[in-house]
Each structure stands twice: as structure tokens, then as C-alpha cells.
Amino acid sequence: MAAGGGLYPAGDVQETSMSDLVAIVYPSEAKAEEVRQRLLKLQKENLITITDAVIAVKTDSGGVKLNQLVNATPVGAMTGSFWGLLIAVLILHPILGVAVGVASGAFGGAPSDFGIDDSFMKELSAGLQTGNAALFVLIRNMTADKVLKEIKDTGGIVLKTSLDETREKALRDALASAAERPAA
Incomplete structure (x- = not known):
């Protein structure tokens, strides 16, 4: 079993406890989002397992905005309200329990950082040109030939x-093939 679980040759699917990070720059946030949606569609088809997929955009002010796949605050609030309701039912104060559960869940979920480290993505994206976007994807496993076929026309660097x-060269070659094709 190879270390990492990303792009494997010709249809091989490998699973490991490690994930591979891939960051690709696109000319706009819309293009990066299009590619992220393609990857999520492929995940539904069981061709790739994505642990995290974040789009970092260089803003006009020079900062970097992160477009996370999952926002931890609402997830924490929902989880907190469930546990709050359960505890409240046991002590016969459901309204109070839900309110406390939502507040504590939202408070606990807000600072949580799942997947790719935010400061790492911001630091790496600081050198982007204004308006450009970097798609950061954490991949646990994939069927490389099918996934590369789906994203090769998207370009990106x-x-x-x-x-x-070997796997990085396969990715670079697939993305470069879109840049070499004349515009239709």
C-alpha cells in the first residue's frame, strides 16, 4: 500500500489513513467552484473521497477569503440543540434546554477547524493575483484516470x-492539456 491516497495510475483505487493535498489556482472563484462541484459529483459516484475542499480567493483589498465546504457554526448549533433538547426533556424544561444547547453548540462549533488548516491556505494564497482563486482539496482516495478525465478541460495551475x-506530473499534464487546446 502506497503512502498517501491521491492520484493512482490507471484506475487503481488505494485507501490509506493518510490524505493527499492538492491546491490548484484558477482565474476566478466561479471557475474554482465549478471544479469543486465536479469533484463533489464524482464523490457521489464513488470515484473520489474528499475530506475537505476549500476555495481561497484573493480579494481587492489584498486579503484572502476562504469559502469553506462546511461551516462549523451551524453544525455545532444543530448538534447542540439536539443534546440540549435531550437533556431538557430529562429535566422537564425543553425550551430552556434547546436554547442553551443551540448557544453552546454554536459557540463550540465556531472556532473548530476541520480538514485543511486555514492559516496554511491563507499564507499559500497570499501570492495570488487579485480575483484569482485556489481550490484546496484533501483527497483520501480516488480512481485517478476517471477523475483526471473529468477535470482535465478545466485548466488551472x-x-x-x-x-x-509521478502522480503530480499526471495532474499537471492533465491540467496543461486544457491550456494547449485552442479556444472554441
């Missing part, structure tokens, strides 16, 4: 990966 040289 590889910013960073944790892939080995």
Missing part, C-alpha cells in the same frame, strides 16, 4: 501538492 512526483 498546480500551486502545491503532497503527491509523489
Whole structure:
């Protein structure tokens, strides 16, 4: 079993406890979102397992905005309200229990950072041109040939990966093929 679980040759699917990070720069947030949606569709088809997928956009003010796949605050609030209601039913104060549960869940969920480290993404994206976006994807496993076929026409420039040289070259070659094709 190979270390990491990203782009494997010709249809091989590998599962490991590690994930591979891939960051690709696109000319706009809309293009990065299009690619993220394609990857999520492929995940529904069981061709890729994504742990996290975040879009970092360089703003006009020079800062970096992160468009997270999952916002932890609402998830925490929902979980907190469930546990609050359950506890409240036991002590016969459901309204109070739900309110306390929502507040504590939202408070606990807000600072949580799942997946790719936010400060790492912001630091790496600081060098982007204004308006450009980087799609950061944490991949647990994938069927490489099918996934590359789906994203090869999207273009993009590889910013960073944790892939080995062979898999990184396959990704770069697939993305470069879109840049080489004349516009229709």
C-alpha cells in the first residue's frame, strides 16, 4: 500500500489513513467552484473521497477569503440543540434546554477547524493575483484516470501538492492539456 491516497495510475483505487493535498489556482472563484462541484459529483459516484475542499480567493483589498465546504457554526448549533433538547426533556424544561444547547453548540462549533488548516491556505494564497482563486482539496482516495478525465478541460495551475512526483506530473499534464487546446 502506497503512502498517501491521491492520484493512482490507471484506475487503481488505494485507501490509506493518510490524505493527499492538492491546491490548484484558477482565474476566478466561479471557475474554482465549478471544479469543486465536479469533484463533489464524482464523490457521489464513488470515484473520489474528499475530506475537505476549500476555495481561497484573493480579494481587492489584498486579503484572502476562504469559502469553506462546511461551516462549523451551524453544525455545532444543530448538534447542540439536539443534546440540549435531550437533556431538557430529562429535566422537564425543553425550551430552556434547546436554547442553551443551540448557544453552546454554536459557540463550540465556531472556532473548530476541520480538514485543511486555514492559516496554511491563507499564507499559500497570499501570492495570488487579485480575483484569482485556489481550490484546496484533501483527497483520501480516488480512481485517478476517471477523475483526471473529468477535470482535465478545466485548466488551472498546480500551486502545491503532497503527491509523489509521478502522480503530480499526471495532474499537471492533465491540467496543461486544457491550456494547449485552442479556444472554441
